[in-house]
Amino acid sequence: MADRPPPLLADVARSLARHPPFDELEPALLARLAAGVSLAFHPRGATVASPDAGVADRLYIVKQGCVVGGAGNALGPGECFPVEALVGRRAPDETYRAERDTFCWELPAPAFHELLERSARFRAYCTDHLAALLERVRRAQRGRAAESLAEGAGMLAPLGSLLARAPVWCVPEASLAQVLETMHKERVGAMVVCDIERKPLGILTTHDVLHRVAAAHAALDQPVSMVMTPAPVTLEDDVPIVEAALAMARHGFRHVLVTSAGRLHGVVSERDLFAMQRFGLARIASSLRAAGSLGALAEAAAGIRRLSKELLAQGIDAEHLTQLTSALYDSLARRLIELVAPNHVLPARWCWLALGSEGRLEQTLATDQDNALLFEAPGGTDAARAALLGFADEVNRGLAACGIPLCPGDIMARNPRWCLTQDEWRRAFDQWIRNPQPEALLNAAIFFDFRPVAGDAALAGELRQAVLAQAGRNPAFVRALADNALRVRPPLGLLGDISTDDNARFPGTLDLKGYGTRPLVDAARTMALKLGIAATGTAARLRAAAAAGALPAAEAAAAVDALHYLQGLRLRRQHLEGELPVGAENRIDPARLNEVDRRILKAAFRQSAALQDRLRADYLL
Numbered sequence: 001m002a003d004r005p006p007p008l009l010a011d012v013a014r015s016l017a018r019h020p021p022f023d024e025l026e027p028a029l030l031a032r033l034a035a036g037v038s039l040a041f042h043p044r045g046a047t048v049a050s051p052d053a054g055v056a057d058r059l060y061i062v063k064q065g066c067v068v069g070g071a072g073n074a075l076g077p078g079e080c081f082p083v084e085a086l087v088g089r090r091a092p093d094e095t096y097r098a099e100r101d102t103f104c105w106e107l108p109a110p111a112f113h114e115l116l117e118r119s120a121r122f123r124a125y126c127t128d129h130l131a132a133l134l135e136r137v138r139r140a141q142r143g144r145a146a147e148s149l150a151e152g153a154g155m156l157a158p159l160g161s162l163l164a165r166a167p168v169w170c171v172p173e174a175s176l177a178q179v180l181e182t183m184h185k186e187r188v189g190a191m192v193v194c195d196i197e198r199k200p201l202g203i204l205t206t207h208d209v210l211h212r213v214a215a216a217h218a219a220l221d222q223p224v225s226m227v228m229t230p231a232p233v234t235l236e237d238d239v240p241i242v243e244a245a246l247a248m249a250r251h252g253f254r255h256v257l258v259t260s261a262g263r264l265h266g267v268v269s270e271r272d273l274f275a276m277q278r279f280g281l282a283r284i285a286s287s288l289r290a291a292g293s294l295g296a297l298a299e300a301a302a303g304i305r306r307l308s309k310e311l312l313a314q315g316i317d318a319e320h321l322t323q324l325t326s327a328l329y330d331s332l333a334r335r336l337i338e339l340v341a342p343n344h345v346l347p348a349r350w351c352w353l354a355l356g357s358e359g360r361l362e363q364t365l366a367t368d369q370d371n372a373l374l375f376e377a378p379g380g381t382d383a384a385r386a387a388l389l390g391f392a393d394e395v396n397r398g399l400a401a402c403g404i405p406l407c408p409g410d411i412m413a414r415n416p417r418w419c420l421t422q423d424e425w426r427r428a429f430d431q432w433i434r435n436p437q438p439e440a441l442l443n444a445a446i447f448f449d450f451r452p453v454a455g456d457a458a459l460a461g462e463l464r465q466a467v468l469a470q471a472g473r474n475p476a477f478v479r480a481l482a483d484n485a486l487r488v489r490p491p492l493g494l495l496g497d498i499s500t501d502d503n504a505r506f507p508g509t510l511d512l513k514g515y516g517t518r519p520l521v522d523a524a525r526t527m528a529l530k531l532g533i534a535a536t537g538t539a540a541r542l543r544a545a546a547a548a549g550a551l552p553a554a555e556a557a558a559a560v561d562a563l564h565y566l567q568g569l570r571l572r573r574q575h576l577e578g579e580l581p582v583g584a585e586n587r588i589d590p591a592r593l594n595e596v597d598r599r600i601l602k603a604a605f606r607q608s609a610a611l612q613d614r615l616r617a618d619y620l621l
Contacts, residue, residue, distance in 0.1 A: 009034050019078025020596055021125035029119055037105040042098040049082055050095040056085035059112045065102025070094030073606050083126050086112050159244055159258055160237030163266035169194045172201060172225035179224045190255045190267055193228050198263045202228030234259045242320045244268050249285055249327040288331045294398050297336055301402035304328045305365055309575040318567035326361040330453050336398045337454045344391040347384040350375035351455040359449035360537045366574045366585035368405040372418040374425055374459050381421055388419050429467045436480035444481060449536045464534055471529040478530045482619045485522035486612050490605035491515045498590040506587050513586040516566040519608040520559060523615055538563055559611050562604035
């Protein structure tokens with residue numbers, strides 16, 4: 001270790017502690033790091049590290065200036081390189097050059113590996129840089145939430161923390177009479193049916209008893225397996241409570257089975273979540289189911305917005321929050337459709353489709369409607385379409401009254417262009433795929449993400465399979481889609497700064513939707529169509545691409561982290577910064593971000609660029 005006067009050593013330690021992850025090092029380790037580094041000057045244009053130099057022998061930490069990697073990644077003060085090469089004890093993958101006169105602290109490889117062994121935080125940062133930075137943000141959000149909440153566990157607490165009693169269960173051969181007697185004696189609203197190893201096979205709830213036993217006059221001596229709901233949804237006891245909330249909101253049931261290593265550990269009911277009154281999830285779900293008027297639905301929609309804001313303040317991650325919000329809005333749309341449908345004579349088979357961000361389950365509150373209708377009416381298409389258009393108009397206007405604005409581009413089910421039979425939709429997709437002109441590619445960005453919300457979901461499944469097969473037979477279309485996905489580059493400046501987009505109304509800002517999430521969304525859609533992946537969500541598509549071997553698992557995970565960080569920034573902007581002028585909902589001023597957020601934002605943009613580079617290489621674009 002270098003010998004250095006104590007005052008200078010303290011100055012180095014203070015300078016390093018301004019940047020993550022060094023700001024989280026224990027004081028003794030920080031002092032050891034400060035004693036171990038030396039300061040080196042690299043003039044503009046000089047090579048700092050490269051593959052030609054062999055195995056990486058030191059960690060560089062930019063003190064002042066800017067270093068650019070071979071992939072165009074600009075590194076500013078506090079950023080390190082070549083971390084992956086040092087961890088892997090190999091040569092760097094790219095050449096790093098000083099973009100301007102630069103000073104770097106340099107830590108020899110043996111000292112780097114010693115620090116890696118001694119500090120779990122530093123090790124996490126080096127092995128999964130983006131995820132480690134994201135976890136810092138989540139910890140900070142949870143910390144702020146803990147300060148403001150004195151009661152109970154938050155939605156990030158383990159699901160098992162809600163369990164107040166041992167589960168009540170039976171074997172499949174138990175008679176209905178025995179089961180009902182036990183439910184009454186134990187005062188439980190559900191009986192879990194398990195095998196002899198206590199692995200859940202089914203569930204019988206009081207709701208089932210009313211409909212399948214009492215109303216059907218079922219024989220009480222028959223085994224419970226004859227009337228139970230098979231294959232119940234189970235969640236492990238260490239997942240966050242929000243997972244149970246999401247499952248209930250998405251599927252509309254009132255119980256979630258909690259398992260430990262696959263064996264029944266307990267049951268969480270809607271009432272258990274209702275006890276966490278500050279979230280109001282059960283209250284909103286119940287109000288949606290019970291709503292008998294448009295006014296009641298509008299009140300429930302306002303509750304969804306309040307809930308989303310509160311969950312965001314609690315530190316809920318963007319993936320769970322957008323899925324939970326989308327599931328609740330799906331419930332709202334389904335209930336509205338149930339109220340409106342009796343006013344119209346509809347064909348036997350129809351399906352309400354969500355498109356765009358709604359179809360991807362990535363909806364934020366600053367969004368408008370994107371929906372369509374799919375139907376079959378062998379007896380008379382024109383009459384069926386006329387009835388569906390009147391029905392759709394009432395639903396679209398009802399959604400607008402609930403706070404989801406009408407689409408300015410009229411991409412809604414009430415538009416005759418988007419109320420089509422199965423054959424008409426197939427011809428429309430076929431036309432877009434065979435003639436990938438700009439309008440077709442624009443439509444691809446919206447319509448290829450369709451998802452069933454209400455009605456006959458099988459229709460949507462049939463259309464999905466037809467579209468995937470057609471895209472698979474037309475590689476030229478997928479290549480055009482890849483080329484289109486490269487049109488918007490992540491906003492990274494040459495000198496390591498985050499670029500703004502020179503918007504006249506909002507100078508000094510950038511659009512997190514147009515330049516942030518869009519490159520990731522477009523790249524994932526392209527991969528999904530190429531591989532025949534039926535999933536519509538961006539994260540699900542990236543994970544499926546990794547499972548298919550088309551994308552390294554670590555790269556997919558980092559891209560998913562980048563997507564959810566960008567979504568989180570959008571949500572924080574929309575929910576926590578008060579009233580925003582129209583057009584500013586997805587805009588941020590990078591200069592107002594703290595250093596950690598700026599660092600993560602740059603890392604997220606680099607991950608977007610890396611995903612685009614993969615597309616460029618795959619299609620030689």
